């Protein structure tokens with residue numbers, strides 16, 4: 001047997017996916033009678049995407065929401081949402097209740113994000129990990145638009161739920177933001193005549209042994225981009241409202257000087273295979 005033939009039997013999934021992708025692209029070329037000029041323009045675009053390190057951004061903006069839907073169709077519990085390109089491993093570990101790492105002059109309003117973690121069979125999950133990240137009140141992600149040295153792990157942490165499965169995270173209200181516009185992905189969005197905005201959201205990866213991981217986002221009700229997210233990731237059940245707290249006793253009890261906001265959300269994880277610790 002030739003080695004090419006042998007390889008085909010070793011990797012049937014790769015062959016199935018590649019052959020269909022290749023056939024789909026060839027059909028596309030025939031359907032649209034793609035010119036040499038357009039072919040070279042496409043090559044130059046993809047080369048620039050690679051050179052500028054925007055491959056994850058490009059795929060996340062245009063494809064990840066469909067990957068999310070295809071992979072989570074039969075799932076119970078809280079709806080999933082895309083991870084996006086701004087997650088960091090190894091964020092600092094904190095126990096609930098906690099105040100996220102922040103700058104002395106952190107802009108915007110304080111937000112208390114709280115709720116419970118439970119499984120689809122109704123058990124509250126103590127010791128669940130809520131891997132949490134968000135953009136700040138000016139739409140910037142730490143380590144991406146805010147240099148790491150200036151504000152390490154700003155508004156990020158791995159927060160452990162308490163013995164009743166509750167979590168409470170003090171953070172700052174995020175704002176809507178535009179996906180990076182300085183590179184080829186932003187240039188493509190602009191050339192298409194579309195806006196580059198994502199509605200304000202919080203990210204969470206919630207994990208507990210014995211349950212399936214939950215990768216999701218919570219979207220802030222009333223945001224002007226909620227119906228036209230450039231990434232197409234908003235799901236109705238993931239939209240939650242902020243409540244303004246302006247009672248002076250409540251404000252001073254928390255050691256704050258100004259009104260703050262609260263957001264309640266309960267995460268529900270499908271029961272799954274036991275994972276190694």
Ligand code: BEZ
Nearest residue numbers: 060061083084085086231
């Ligand atoms: C985000 O959630 O931050 C994001 C997701 C997909 C593409 C770009 C950004």
Ligand code: FE
Nearest residue numbers: 084086201203
């Ligand atoms: Fe995001």
